[in-house]
Amino acid sequence: MWQREKKPVVGIFGFSGCAGDQLAILHMEDSTIDFFTSADIKFFHMAQSHQEVPKVDIALVEGSINTERQLKELKEIREMADVVVALGTCACYGGIQYLGEDVETFKERMEYVYGKSGEVPEFLDLVGQPRPAQPISEYIDVDIMIPGCPISAENFVPIYTKLISGLLPQKYPMPVCVECKYEGNDCFLLHGKYCLGPVTAAGCNATCPSIDISCIGCFGTYEGANYPSMIDKLKEIGLSEEEVIRKLKLFGGNKVEQALKGD
Amino acid sequence: MSKEKFPEFVELIKSKGKLFGPVKQKEKYSFEEIKDFSELDFDYQRTIISPKKFITPAKYSTLRFVKFGQTEVLPDDEPQIVMGVHPCDIHAIKILDRLFLGNIKDPYYAKRRENLIIIGHSCLPDDKCVCQSTGTDMVEDGFDLFLTELDDFYLLWVGSDKGLGIAIEAENLLEENVSEEEIQEYVRWQQERSSMFTTSIPSYKYLADIIHLNYDSDVWEQFGEKCLSCGTCSLVCPTCNCFHVDDKIMMNAEEGIRERMLDSCTLPYYSMVAGNHDFRPDRTARLKLYYTHKLKEYIGRWGQPSCVGCGRCIAYCPVDINVITVSNALFEEVCETQEVCDQ
Ligand code: SF4
Ligand code: SF4
Ligand code: SF4
Ligand code: SF4
Numbered sequence: 001m002w003q004r005e006k007k008p009v010v011g012i013f014g015f016s017g018c019a020g021d022q023l024a025i026l027h028m029e030d031s032t033i034d035f036f037t038s039a040d041i042k043f044f045h046m047a048q049s050h051q052e053v054p055k056v057d058i059a060l061v062e063g064s065i066n067t068e069r070q071l072k073e074l075k076e077i078r079e080m081a082d083v084v085v086a087l088g089t090c091a092c093y094g095g096i097q098y099l100g101e102d103v104e105t106f107k108e109r110m111e112y113v114y115g116k117s118g119e120v121p122e123f124l125d126l127v128g129q130p131r132p133a134q135p136i137s138e139y140i141d142v143d144i145m146i147p148g149c150p151i152s153a154e155n156f157v158p159i160y161t162k163l164i165s166g167l168l169p170q171k172y173p174m175p176v177c178v179e180c181k182y183e184g185n186d187c188f189l190l191h192g193k194y195c196l197g198p199v200t201a202a203g204c205n206a207t208c209p210s211i212d213i214s215c216i217g218c219f220g221t222y223e224g225a226n227y228p229s230m231i232d233k234l235k236e237i238g239l240s241e242e243e244v245i246r247k248l249k250l251f252g253g254n255k256v257e258q259a260l261k262g263d
Numbered sequence: 264m265s266k267e268k269f270p271e272f273v274e275l276i277k278s279k280g281k282l283f284g285p286v287k288q289k290e291k292y293s294f295e296e297i298k299d300f301s302e303l304d305f306d307y308q309r310t311i312i313s314p315k316k317f318i319t320p321a322k323y324s325t326l327r328f329v330k331f332g333q334t335e336v337l338p339d340d341e342p343q344i345v346m347g348v349h350p351c352d353i354h355a356i357k358i359l360d361r362l363f364l365g366n367i368k369d370p371y372y373a374k375r376r377e378n379l380i381i382i383g384h385s386c387l388p389d390d391k392c393v394c395q396s397t398g399t400d401m402v403e404d405g406f407d408l409f410l411t412e413l414d415d416f417y418l419l420w421v422g423s424d425k426g427l428g429i430a431i432e433a434e435n436l437l438e439e440n441v442s443e444e445e446i447q448e449y450v451r452w453q454q455e456r457s458s459m460f461t462t463s464i465p466s467y468k469y470l471a472d473i474i475h476l477n478y479d480s481d482v483w484e485q486f487g488e489k490c491l492s493c494g495t496c497s498l499v500c501p502t503c504n505c506f507h508v509d510d511k512i513m514m515n516a517e518e519g520i521r522e523r524m525l526d527s528c529t530l531p532y533y534s535m536v537a538g539n540h541d542f543r544p545d546r547t548a549r550l551k552l553y554y555t556h557k558l559k560e561y562i563g564r565w566g567q568p569s570c571v572g573c574g575r576c577i578a579y580c581p582v583d584i585n586v587i588t589v590s591n592a593l594f595e596e597v598c599e600t601q602e603v604c605d606q
Contacts, residue, residue, distance in 0.1 A: 028514070030514075031513075031514035031515075034513070034514035034515040034516075035514055037515070038514060038515050038516040038517075039516075157511075157513070157514050158509070158511040158512065160514075161511075161512035161513065161514060161516050161519070162512060165512055165516055167512075170509055171532070172507060172509075172530075172532050173530070173531055173532060174494065174530055175491075175492070175493050175494065177491075177493035177494055177495055178493070178494040178498065178525075178527065178530070181312070181321075181494065181498035181499060182321035182322060182498070182524070182525070184293055184311055184312045184316075185311070186289065186290060186291040186311060187495070187579060187581060189581040190579065190581060191290070197493070198491040198492075198493040198581065222492075223531055224492040224530060224531035224546075225491075225492075226488075226489075226490065226491050226492060226546065228488075229489050229490070229491055229582060230491060232489075233491075233581060233582060
């Protein structure tokens with residue numbers, strides 16, 4: 001049915017994040033063994049002990065870029081990989097740590113912790129000098145984004161298996177609301193409660209609304225998001241502008257930042 | 264049929280297959296599988312998801328494939344019975360039948376439809392029902408059985424051979440002769456029901472023309488600015504049936520499934536074709552498609568809109584974009600420019 005001459009070489013790299021996406025892969029249970037046999041997994045930060053970085057066909061990159069050394073490594077990965085996949089919301093949009101990306105206050109905070117120089121002293125410098133958190137797309141070209149905090153197997157597997165089969169995954173952005181209606185749920189927004197479903201990328205199967213919890217946006221931004229209208233709606237149900245922005249920024253990272261600036 | 268006999272009647276129906284009916288879940292209603300008569304609640308206006316879920320489910324697979332072969336996945340043969348379906352939703356199924364069972368029969372739909380028994384139920388409108396405008400407030404066909412609930416008895420209509428079969432089996436629960444008095448009560452009920460509608464689509468007769476005249480109106484922009492592209496309106500609409508197809512390969516990279524899932528023309532890539540050409544990149548163009556397709560193009564093609572007035576878009580769009588707000592805005596636009604509003 002499809003062409004697959006040899007198993008592609010895959011590397012899974014982790015930068016700043018909770019490593020939850022790597023863990024999610026190991027937790028796929030039924031599929032975990034298949035994951036290790038359907039491709040040639042040469043580097044898996046969490047699951048393997050060797051540290052040599054090989055040449056890979058597909059690089060799955062988790063986490064945001066928070067230090068100089070990570071930035072250098074990220075660029076090396078881009079150099080040697082044919083396909084780079086941003087894995088998880090941190091790699092895609094910056095993640096929660098993106099909340100601290102403000103360059104001005106970042107310097108102040110560094111000085112507060114490390115003294116006047118604002119630099120980590122050499123004997124503590126294990127991972128490189130810190131920089132404000134950014135998604136990997138800020139520095140390199142990213143071919144595919146698989147958001148999620150953490151990623152869901154249901155969303156990850158079909159994209160990944162196409163990649164290792166030499167096929168192009170279909171990109172079809174949907175918001176959480178679509179999956180929420182697949183599940184037949186009632187809608188928070190109609191009952192005066194907030195929900196970020198309309199501005200959040202689908203992929204989680206509307207996990208939260210399906211158990212009666214508002215979506216807080218952990219799958220990052222939906223490509224068709226209409227922020228001005230969403231902000232109006234949330235204000236209409238009683239949230240202050242400040243609260244709305246804070247909620248949107250929690251997982252929205254650089255995309256929300258750009259949208260709020262009107263880019 | 265007298266009301267005391269009703270539970271027994273439901274029991275009989277249940278013996279014909281998997282029974283579904285309206286169930287109250289917190290503030291919403293949903294068609295759910297019925298194990299016990301007491302779960303049924305016919306005193307409802309609308310479920311969030313219409314009975315289309317029995318014939319074009321949100322997600323289902325149509326094909327299973329391995330490296331060098333494939334097998335079609337057809338729905339199983341188990342009969343499903345859905346009770347409590349209102350006239351608008353029955354009209355919606357008639358529209359879906361026309362699309363899926365027309366010149367080209369969709370095998371997945373056909374199989375599910377064949378195995379579905381529809382038992383309609385009368386209803387009373389709320390302020391969101393606009394079926395009177397769309398002429399779908401009553402049904403003459405499209406069901407197997409239809410129950411009209413009056414004060415202390417039901418009137419039962421038979422709409423198909425399958426329905427007749429059930430009625431014959433239920434012979435001892437039904438009374439054959441309907442008295443003159445009972446007919447009078449039914450007529451009174453009908454009249455009362457007709458007078459209960461409070462919402463209507465303005466100048467419905469001219470809607471197709473009004474939309475045509477307003478094709479370039481700014482009104483669309485205003486709605487486009489508000490729309491969240493959330494897809495809810497399509498997913499809850501009983502006549503929306505667009506789906507999206509994707510092949511999913513399993514983790515072993517050896518086998519997979521082809522999946523259909525419901526889609527919405529309000530989503531950003533809906534009109535994208537090969538080479539990344541997108542005919543409707545903005546929300547305004549997409550909403551215009553939704554409403555011109557429903558309220559104008561369908562009338563041109565079938566003499567009837569593909570809106571059956573169920574009120575779901577009115578109830579569930581989070582930013583109040585629906586058949587009423589859209590047709591009102593377009594109507595007002597015409598009124599400002601033409602002299603057609605005083606009919
Ligand atoms: S509850 Fe949230 S996710 Fe579900 S439809 Fe409403 S806004 Fe969308
Ligand atoms: S519903 Fe929202 S917060 Fe919950 S898992 Fe999905 S994207 Fe994350
Ligand atoms: S357009 Fe709205 S009122 Fe008409 S059938 Fe669809 S959901 Fe119901
Ligand atoms: S019209 Fe309303 S329900 Fe439909 S996509 Fe737009 S916001 Fe969602």
